[in-house]
Amino acid sequence: MPGLVELVQEAERELTICNSCRYCEGYCAVFPAAELRTAFTTGDITYLANLCHDCRACYQACMYAPPHEFGINLPRALSEVRAETYAQYAWPRRLARHVRGNLATATIGAAGLGLALLTVWLTGGADRFFVAYDAPGAFYRIVPYLLMLVPALAVSCFFLAVVWFGAVRLIQGAGGSLQALLGPRVWIDAAADVLALRYLGGGGDECYYPGQDRPSAVRRVLHSCVFYGFVLAFASTVSAAILQELLHQEPPYPLLSVPVILGIAGGAGMIAGTSGLLWLKARSNRALGAAAMLRMDAAFLVVLDLAAITGLLTLALRTTPLLGTMLVLHLGVLAALYVTAPYGKFVHWVYRLAAILQHRVEESRLQA
Ligand code: SF4
Ligand code: SF4
Structure with a gap:
């Protein structure tokens, strides 16, 4: 299997040809x-x-794509480098290669599930799995609050530290600096690109997914x-924390409360999106992406899908004796999501955001 040096050399060769050709400069x-x-x-190639969002419009347009002797396949060349970036920028790097596959994710999920079961058993007995609770604090009678909060906070802080250093390395590798990001203009422009998922648009014609012949908005949708499902689910967690910590109202919350409404909308969005993307990826052209x-896509999408499904089931079954079982399943899946986050596909939004910010800085220098 080619290493980073060979992958970078191939991407460099193709981009050098693109720089002479320039046919695709409006695509992304x-x-x-x-x-x-x-x-x-x-650093430039990384x-x-x-910065590439894998829309595949350039491959569709390219007159030098295989079987031409130039063999230009930029979506694949850049996706190979991108996959390698996630391992190169992770810490500890050696762990990244072992943690990001399907089997490792499933193993970590099973370990998380086992840990949650052990926690329930050690903190008061397994009979709590099958008792219906619907009074305030019901979740914490099954798994104590601090045992949910402290590991989640610790892993989140670790994730933020790993991706922060990775993003800084990416920006500095491209010749950028943190000082250049201090102005609001760059952030406003980058936020507009991200919120509109602009570069999933293939320069206006949308992505060539799943087929190669016809562009479609399905992937962007x-x-x-x-x-947005993830953003809503995060907002649900934040609003629940405010209710609990500032207003001293313990969960579960009524159906028509802010955390529950946001949670249902976010969970439904994530289930629709992740299930659809799994379907789309299964039908996509394998020759245009890194294996x-x-x-990584499959492992991440399955875990996110399961996190949303078990989250909504926990909500739906919270007044029944199945609450304990669903909550422990949900915590097991979240453990897999949290532990693999710094090493797998979850990090892609951080590095894409860093690359878009750097691009906006370079554009603003050109206009100055
Ligand atoms: S992908 Fe092909 S058509 Fe597009 S700029 Fe590169 S060489 Fe030219
Ligand atoms: S974003 Fe699309 S057009 Fe741009 S390099 Fe990637 S695949 Fe090609």
């Missing part, structure tokens, strides 16, 4: 960003790889469901 940010460079460092990326 990758081509204008590449045109600002006469030579590419490894930056461009993370499904990605939006996952993205490692496809495996």
Whole structure:
């Protein structure tokens, strides 16, 4: 299997041809960003790889794609480098290669489930699995509050530290600096790109997914469901924390409360989006993407889908004797999501955001 050096060399070869051709410069940010460079460092290639949103419009348009002797397949070349980035920028790096596959994710999920079961058993007995609770504090009678909160906070802080250093390395590798990100304009422009999922648009014609012949908005719509579903689910958690910590109201909350409404909307969005993307990925052209990326995509989407499904089932069954079982299942899936987050596909939004910010900085310099 080619290592990072070979993958970077191949991406560099293809981007050098693209820089002479320039046919695709309206499709996405990758081509204008590449045109600002006469030579590419490894940091430049990593930056461009993370700027690519895999819409595949350039492959569809390319007159130098295989079987032409130039063999240009930029979506694949950049996806190979991107998959490698997630391992290179993770810490500890050695762990990244072992944790991000399907089997490892399933094993971590099973370990998380076992840990949650053990916690219930050690903190008061397994009979709590099958007793219906619906009074305030019901969840914490099954798994104590601090045993839910402390591990989640610890893993979240670790994730933030790992991706922060990774994002800084990406920006500095592309010749950027943190000082250049201090102005509001760059953030406003980058936020607009991210919120509209602009670069999933294939320059206006949408992505070539799942088929190669016809562009379709399906991928952008499904990605939006996952993205905004996740944002709503996060907002649900924050609103529940406010109710609990500031207003001293313990969960479960009524059906028509802010955390529950946001949670249902977010969970439904994530289930629709992740299930649809799994369907789309299964039908996509394997020749245009890295096999490692496809495996990471599948592991991440399945875990996110299961997190949303078990979350909604916990909500639906919260007044029944199945509450304990569903809550423990949900915590097991969340353990897999949290532990694999710094090493798998979950990090892609951080590096894409860093790359878009760097691109906006470079654009603003050109306009100045
Ligand atoms: S992908 Fe092909 S058509 Fe597009 S810029 Fe590169 S070489 Fe030219
Ligand atoms: S696949 Fe799409 S986003 Fe990636 S380089 Fe090609 S046109 Fe740009």
